[in-house]
Amino acid sequence: MEPRDLVATAAERAHELPGAEQENPFGPEWDVYKVRGRVFLLIPLDDTGRVTLKSHPDDSVALRETFADIVPGYHMNKKHWITLIPGSSLDAELVTELVTESYRLVVEKLPRGQRPVDPELFGRLAP
Template sequence: MDDEALLRIATARADELPGAGLEHPFGPEWDVFKVRGKVFMLQTHYAGRAMVTLKSHPEDAAALCETFADITPGYHMNKKHWISVSPGPSLEPGLVTELVTESYRLVVEKLPRAQRPVDPHVFGVGSPHQA
């Protein structure tokens, strides 16, 4: 997967998620996707390569970093709860879509019930393209 594909796939999934929006609080070089004011995905270029940073369960984050060469602990984020995904041969489009969806669900899960645009316990479960 190359830079453009990674960013295109991650952005396309984020754009499908209920209540998600794009902001640029850190300047134009950082795309920050939020749901109800809470960050679930950041995109930028670092060292000339695309990078997508996503929230992850600590156990999943560790396993993903061990399994995929193109997934590392979150750049400039809590290394236990965030991962960074860079373009490379170990990534498949479905994995990127699934990781974006899971990051969104983890953030929605922490919102007060009245602010949740979806039920995080069932949204996206079973199909990464479920909206």
């Protein structure tokens, strides 16, 4: 994926998610996407085209081993965050899936009354 496509795909999916909000708490250089005040996606507004999001620790290891363009989270806890960098191993479907999963991981940690969706069902394929 090209840098602008990676950023656009991630941001577009984030905007579709129930209760998601875009903020700039670190200044105009970063778009930060939150659900109920908790971060699930960070996009630096520079030319790198990278995207940082939450990932289950076991999944993040597997993703980094499988995809050359997924690395440990840039300036984040390397166990719980991954960074997607532009490259040929990523496609729009994977990016959309990873943003959705990051959102779900954050939602499942919210108190039940604050959850905009059921994290057990949201974004999962029907059996």
